[in-house]
Each structure stands twice: as C-alpha cells, then as structure tokens.
Amino acid sequence: MNLSEITSVDISRAKRKRVGRGLGSGLGKTCGRGYKGEGARAGGPNRGPLFEGGQKPLYMRIPKRGFSNHRHRQQWQVLRLDIVLKHLRGDTIDAASLAAAGLAKQPGAPIKLVGGRGALEVPRPLAVCVDRVSAAVKSAVIAAGGSVTETRPAAQG
Numbered sequence: 497m498n499l500s501e502i503t504s505v506d507i508s509r510a511k512r513k514r515v516g517r518g519l520g521s522g523l524g525k526t527c528g529r530g531y532k533g534e535g536a537r538a539g540g541p542n543r544g545p546l547f548e549g550g551q552k553p554l555y556m557r558i559p560k561r562g563f564s565n566h567r568h569r570q571q572w573q574v575l576r577l578d579i580v581l582k583h584l585r586g587d588t589i590d591a592a593s594l595a596a597a598g599l600a601k602q603p604g605a606p607i608k609l610v611g612g613r614g615a616l617e618v619p620r621p622l623a624v625c626v627d628r629v630s631a632a633v634k635s636a637v638i639a640a641g642g643s644v645t646e647t648r649p650a651a652q653g
Contacts, residue, residue: 513528515527515528570606571602571605572605572606572607572608572627572628573600573601573602573605573606573607573608574608574610575594575599575600575607575608575609575610576610576611576612576613577609577610577611577612577616577618577633577636578611578612578613578616579599579612580594580597580599580609581618581619583597583598583599584597584599587620587621587622587623587642588622588623588625589609589622589623589624589625589626590623590624590625590626591607591625591626591627594607594626606627606628606648607626607627607628608626608627608628608629608630609624609626609628609629609630609633610630610632610633611630611632611633611636616632616633616636617636618636618637618639618640618642619640620640620642621640621641621642622637622640622642622643623642623643623645624637624642624643624644624645625645625647626646626647627646627647627648628646628648629644629646
C-alpha cells in the first residue's frame, strides 16, 4: 500500500467544478459555456419544458374554449366567530358592526361566519345577521339564547 493509493472515505460527494482556472483545466476562458448566445449569458438558458425556441408555444396558439367562472365568481369574506367575539363588545353581529370593527375589509362582499378552533363557546345571547352562517355557529348561538338571521341562506339541493 502506498500513500497514493489511499482514497477518501466519503466518495459520495462529487468534486466542485472550478471554472475559469486556465486552459489546462478544460474549463478556462469561456468556462464551458461556449461562445455567445443565451447559454453563455448570465441567467442561463431560460428554457422550460414548453419552450419552442422563441416561437409562440402551442399552449398559447390553440384557442381557449369552455366555461370559466373566473369573472363571475363570488368572493366571500370568511370570519371566525372567536375572533369576532374578541373584537366586538355589542350583542349584534351584522355587516355594519363588523365593518366598524375593521373585520369586514371588503365592502359589499358577502360575509360568512364560521366556527373557530376547538369547541364553540358563546358567552352571551347574540343577534347574528350576516349573509351566511355555518351550522356549528348557528347551533352555538341558538344554544346561548341568541338569534340567527341569514340574508343569503345556503341553497338546498
């Protein structure tokens, strides 16, 4: 056994490519990038799996068909009951009181009241009047002696 025959224990790591270290290294001057073009520039070759050499890609050329709900969708403001109870002091929960407390941030968007984390505890009778209320919140408010009015009841079907 010679000193030149001793190998490293950890051979799983490949040696780092040291570019720009002279002609003898094989990666001098252009550092393995070749001459000119996109691949030679900083930022590298920007080619994903759908790149077609600068030509308009197929997925952009074909016509888009079918229905998209994007323009017609309804954005709901979902608020948790425990957070609402923490910020509101009155016995009425409606769109105006939620907006005054800074909880309903999107004016005109419908509001849905849902349960928080863990068991729902309603400390006092509340009058809830929002667009939609989850079943857990409805049963908790009614059990505490309050009332629930939904201005947009869920569609049955």
